Amino acid sequence: MQKASKVLEGRRVRIYPNVKQKQYLQFNIFANIKMWNALLGQVYQPIADLDEIQKLPRNKRSKEIYKYIERLPYEERKDLFKSLTKITTKSIYDSDKTVFASGYTLKDGDTMNYVYTQRTLQTAINNHFKNPKHFGIPRFKTTKFVNNQGSYTTAAKVCGIKEDGVHIKLGKFPKFKLGLVKMVNHYPSDGRLYKVTITHEPSDKWFISFVFEQDKHTVNRPKTGLSTGIDLNVTKDSHIVLDNGKAYQLPYDKIRKLERKIEKENVKRSRKYEQWKREVANIEADNATALTPKHVPTLSERSNYQKNRIKIAKLHSQIKNIKQYYIKTTCSEIANNYDVVVMEDLNVSGMTKNHNMARAITRANFREIRDTLTYMMDWADKQIVFINRWSPTSKKCNQCGYIKQDLSLDDREWDCPSCHVHHIRDVNAAKNIHDEGMELLKKMSSNCKKCGRKRTVITKDTAWTCTKCNAKNK
Known part of the structure; x- marks a missing residue:
C-alpha cells in the first residue's frame, strides 16, 4: 500500500563531460542502437533466412522483411515475436563483434544496456498488437547520426549523485577510469533515484534526466474551486484565451x-x-x-x-527553449488558479492539411500545451476536460445558442442576429467550451474502482485508465 502511493518526478540538468567521457557516452548511444538491432535481428532471423529474402541485395532485405511480417496472420506474427524472451546476452555478444572508433566493443557498454533495450523492444511489440494501425512493427535503427545526437537510459543502481551536488557517477566510468561527470543547476530531491537518461542534442550539448520516486510532488497547487474554458488559436493578438477574456501570447517576434x-x-x-x-x-x-x-x-x-x-x-534549440518556457509558465499559472480546465480535443494533424495555416499551427505546439496542462492538473488531483472537436464553439452564441453558419476565420468579432449581443470570437468560444465541458464533467466524472481516486482526465469515452494505479475502469 505504501509503495502504491509513491509518485515519479523528473529533473533535467546539463552536464559537461570531458573529451574521454564524451567518447564513452557516444559509444553507449551507439551500443544502445546496436543492441536494439541485434535483438531485432535475432527475432526476424526466421524470416531473413527465407530464400526469397536471401535472393535480394542486402540493402533491400529489411524492407522486404517488414512487408513479409505485415502479411503474416495474427497468430504467426505473435509466435514470431515470442522469441524475444529467449534471447541471451551471450548470443548477442557472440554475434556482434563491432568495434567502435574509440576502441570499445559491445561488451564495454552500460551494464543495463541489454535489460532496458529488451524492455523497450517488448513495449514496442505490445503497442503494435494493441493498435496495429497506429504502431507498426519494430524496425531497425540507423547509426548514421550517432556522433551528433541520441540518448540512452540506465538504472539508478549503477549511477549516483555525489554529496557535493555537482558531480555524478555513471555506469562503468570507474572501470575505465573516466572519473566523475560535472553537472549544473541540480535541484535536489528527497526521493529515491529511479532512472537516469543521458541525452546528446544536435547543438552538441549534453543533458541528464533523473527520475525520482517521491512520497508527493514537489509543487503544491492548492484547490481554488474555480473552473475555466480555454480556446487555442494562432492569431497575432493571442495564443491561449480564457473564458474571462484573459489572453496569453506566444513570443512570435x-x-x-x-x-x-x-x-x-x-x-x-x-x-x-x-x-x-x-x-x-x-x-x-x-x-x-x-x-x-x-x-x-x-x-x-x-x-x-x-x-x-x-x-x-x-x-533551433533557442526556439525550443523559448516555447518550452512560455508553455510551462502559462500552463503552471492556469493549473494554479483553476480546479477544472476545459479544452477542445483538436485534430492537429487534420488542421495542418490546410497549407495556408500549416506553419502557424505547427509553430503553436498545441499538443505540447495539452500534454503539459494534463500532467500538471493530474499531479494536483485537479480535472481537465476534453470536449468534442467538431462542436461549433466559435459560431455559437453563448447567450441564446444561435449558430452563425457564415462566420469566417477573418471575423474576429461579430454580433448575434438573434439577441444582438456583441461577441469577441475567441472569448465567446472559450465560454462555449467551458459550458459544454461542465456538462460533460457531470456525466462522465467517476472514481477509480481500485484506489478510489477521482477521474482527472475527462473525455466522452466511458472506458478510462486511472493515472495513479493504472486500473482500467468502465
Missing part, C-alpha cells in the same frame, strides 16, 4: 527573428555542401588515373560545415 537567422544559415550550409560534393568529384576523378590515390574527405571532416550545422542546431 523572437521566434521569427531566430527563424530568419536559420534560413540564412541554411543557405550557407547548402553552399558548403555543394562545394564539398565538387571537391569529392574532382578527387575521385584524379584518383581514377593516379598511382597513389588521395584521401576522399567525408562530410564529418569538413570543420566549416560542422560549425555551421552546430550553429543552426543552437538556433
Whole structure:
C-alpha cells in the first residue's frame, strides 16, 4: 500500500563531460542502437533466412522483411515475436563483434544496456498488437547520426549523485577510469533515484534526466474551486484565451527573428555542401588515373560545415527553449488558479492539411500545451476536460445558442442576429467550451474502482485508465 502511493518526478540538468567521457557516452548511444538491432535481428532471423529474402541485395532485405511480417496472420506474427524472451546476452555478444572508433566493443557498454533495450523492444511489440494501425512493427535503427545526437537510459543502481551536488557517477566510468561527470543547476530531491537518461542534442550539448520516486510532488497547487474554458488559436493578438477574456501570447517576434537567422544559415550550409560534393568529384576523378590515390574527405571532416550545422542546431534549440518556457509558465499559472480546465480535443494533424495555416499551427505546439496542462492538473488531483472537436464553439452564441453558419476565420468579432449581443470570437468560444465541458464533467466524472481516486482526465469515452494505479475502469 505504501509503495502504491509513491509518485515519479523528473529533473533535467546539463552536464559537461570531458573529451574521454564524451567518447564513452557516444559509444553507449551507439551500443544502445546496436543492441536494439541485434535483438531485432535475432527475432526476424526466421524470416531473413527465407530464400526469397536471401535472393535480394542486402540493402533491400529489411524492407522486404517488414512487408513479409505485415502479411503474416495474427497468430504467426505473435509466435514470431515470442522469441524475444529467449534471447541471451551471450548470443548477442557472440554475434556482434563491432568495434567502435574509440576502441570499445559491445561488451564495454552500460551494464543495463541489454535489460532496458529488451524492455523497450517488448513495449514496442505490445503497442503494435494493441493498435496495429497506429504502431507498426519494430524496425531497425540507423547509426548514421550517432556522433551528433541520441540518448540512452540506465538504472539508478549503477549511477549516483555525489554529496557535493555537482558531480555524478555513471555506469562503468570507474572501470575505465573516466572519473566523475560535472553537472549544473541540480535541484535536489528527497526521493529515491529511479532512472537516469543521458541525452546528446544536435547543438552538441549534453543533458541528464533523473527520475525520482517521491512520497508527493514537489509543487503544491492548492484547490481554488474555480473552473475555466480555454480556446487555442494562432492569431497575432493571442495564443491561449480564457473564458474571462484573459489572453496569453506566444513570443512570435523572437521566434521569427531566430527563424530568419536559420534560413540564412541554411543557405550557407547548402553552399558548403555543394562545394564539398565538387571537391569529392574532382578527387575521385584524379584518383581514377593516379598511382597513389588521395584521401576522399567525408562530410564529418569538413570543420566549416560542422560549425555551421552546430550553429543552426543552437538556433533551433533557442526556439525550443523559448516555447518550452512560455508553455510551462502559462500552463503552471492556469493549473494554479483553476480546479477544472476545459479544452477542445483538436485534430492537429487534420488542421495542418490546410497549407495556408500549416506553419502557424505547427509553430503553436498545441499538443505540447495539452500534454503539459494534463500532467500538471493530474499531479494536483485537479480535472481537465476534453470536449468534442467538431462542436461549433466559435459560431455559437453563448447567450441564446444561435449558430452563425457564415462566420469566417477573418471575423474576429461579430454580433448575434438573434439577441444582438456583441461577441469577441475567441472569448465567446472559450465560454462555449467551458459550458459544454461542465456538462460533460457531470456525466462522465467517476472514481477509480481500485484506489478510489477521482477521474482527472475527462473525455466522452466511458472506458478510462486511472493515472495513479493504472486500473482500467468502465
